[in-house]
Amino acid sequence: MEPDPLSNKFGSLNDLALELASLQDLANRGSWRSILDKVERARSLSLLATPHDHLTYLAYNVVALTKLRRFSDASSELDSLDDLDSHHYRYETYPKIYHNRTGSMVPFSLRFLHALVPTKLGQRQEGLDRFYLLLDFVRGKKQKATSNQGGEGHEEASARVWRRREVSVANAIISLHLMNKEFGVCLSLINDLIARGNPLDPVTFSKLGYIQMQIGDLEGAKRSFDLAEKSSSAVAEGAAMSEAELKNLASRNRALVYLVGKDYVSAVREYEECMERDPMDVVAINNKALCLMYLRDLSDSIKVLESSLERVPTVALNETLVVNLCSMYELAYVNHSDIKRTLSNWIARVAPDDFDSSCTRI
Template sequence: MEDSDQTQTPTRVTDPLTNAFGSLNDLAPELSSLQDLATRGSWRSILDKVSRARSFSLLTLPHHHLTYLSYNALALMKLRRFDDAAQELDSLEDFNSSSYQYESYPHAYPNRSGSMVPFSLRWLHAVLLLKMSNRQEGLDRLYLLLDFIREKLRQKIDEKLDLSASMWRKREVIVVNCLIGYHLSGKEFGVCLNLIRELLKDSADFDPVLVSKLGYIQMQIGDLEGATTSFNRVEEMLKSKKSDDGDGDGDGDVELRNLVNRNKVLVYLIGKDYVSAVREYEECIERNDSDVVAVNNKALCLMYLRDLSDGIKVLENALERVPTVALNETVVVNLCSMYELAYVNHSDIKRTLSNWIARVAPDDFDSSCTRI
């Protein structure tokens, strides 16, 4: 079975640069269409669209080529065509090359300077080797990217460009989260603690997600007291927010409340108190029925309580209710495992599920997770 928790890192990084150009289509031809296809997981259509744009010479400016290459490389990676993605990225020069500076093309970009390389390209270049199981060189690239981000962040802070600094701060968090995920998989807990504490030390604002992640890492090394302290800090923030704002039900309030619930569950699970864990997850789902972490883990807790029937219903209902959110490999693997435990004719049931997935899943969904 596969657990899901709030420490998971994002897998999609987009960089539309709409702050520099009025709209997506101002940035590059038909870019809004590419973005829509990416949102829907139509990666094969993206490859077709990029191919046509290149064939018909629709990409007339240097940054057009970089933008389309970003989407093409992302689509290839999503489809697990890593060698093709590597070939695409290897076609680029060094990111610091003058070829990728706006000022090298004064007639095309009057009064503009700096790099035209999308951040998404830097990100894809860093994580590709990790996808290809080249762990050490992939981690080296991620750390180089982190150094690059932090230098940019320092520049924006010195220049008092708060909005731009906030953007680079978010990118720093994304990369550190990714690094923590890979170091956690290698049980390198000391490295994880150093990364998260450095991030928290440099943060001007209290970030409940980061503090919760610190608590999760502390639990991994058996520091229950430290984890409890971290989780209590998050809960105190919620109480303070309630006091300041009243019992609001905005998106931010819901997210913070659910984070507190999920933190409590981690402590309950140490004592195998699955009943209390289910109760906390039910509160999360009641506030937000798209909280797939709570849905998935509630089903697992029910299974541990030997209530396979209700566990299956929880996952099936989520897939029916919010397929675009709940349809991921972790949920499907767990549902199929429960089918195997609960039903003699599980192959037929899984085949029905697989046929439904084939109709609604994005292109990058790994259908082998049904184990038919």
């Protein structure tokens, strides 16, 4: 989790809060239960000395509870907070502790979770309302950061951070509307994103193409995918995606068009190119296996998924891939229950804390 880019800089992670580097390491490894234990210990031993310590540890606790699908507990933690824009959560309220530091000490991840958690509890409208308020908040910060740019690296970096956050929040809203098949709202949101941000963003154009496909506008989707591919070469320096990732995005878009046309052989070829560039492209791995299954090559389909789990278990191990593999076992083998049980036992040894083991359907 990153500090508010508009607040003062800090020397290291551990300057931000007690043992923050350790918490970050646990999060990177998916050790969410260990994070809960660490937060509980810090609280019980009164190790959290400053308001920022308390807020940062609460943020990690909410992230861990959400990852572990303990949404009611995460909601209770969030309910213990004041308004996130309260003066209680600003550095300047405590000049004796933070001296000349100013700005909000609320991690952005906490603001995001404040909107996300209600949707996980079935409170869709509450979550949507919070996400739209968060989108307004982010756009205000982005505008301020952009207007403050004067050629200095910190201000430019700040503007980039808020632009990424705007896309992240907008995509969360789009996903919620997509679940209700509210395609018109989705198109409005994504066209607004294009109008407000970098018009040469391949990820945004790809998202637009996916939405157009869902409403049956195949020609519109092809045009959006073409724009995404053409814009890849013009992505600004310092973009979040590497050249290989951008090429794979274009290949996956082309493969999706082939899939809709039931040209599975051509789709497999695109996914294989993705895997040659990046052996850990899980979307390409999963979709190649599905295409082989559609081509009635169930044996090779299973091999694709099994080999990916053997090569890069920490990357390939996701619920969608495992669900598909188990479905293929059910189609291919009479003794599929035994095979799935072996897979489930292996998952229990290597999976992160938040992996949903029920996806094996044993």
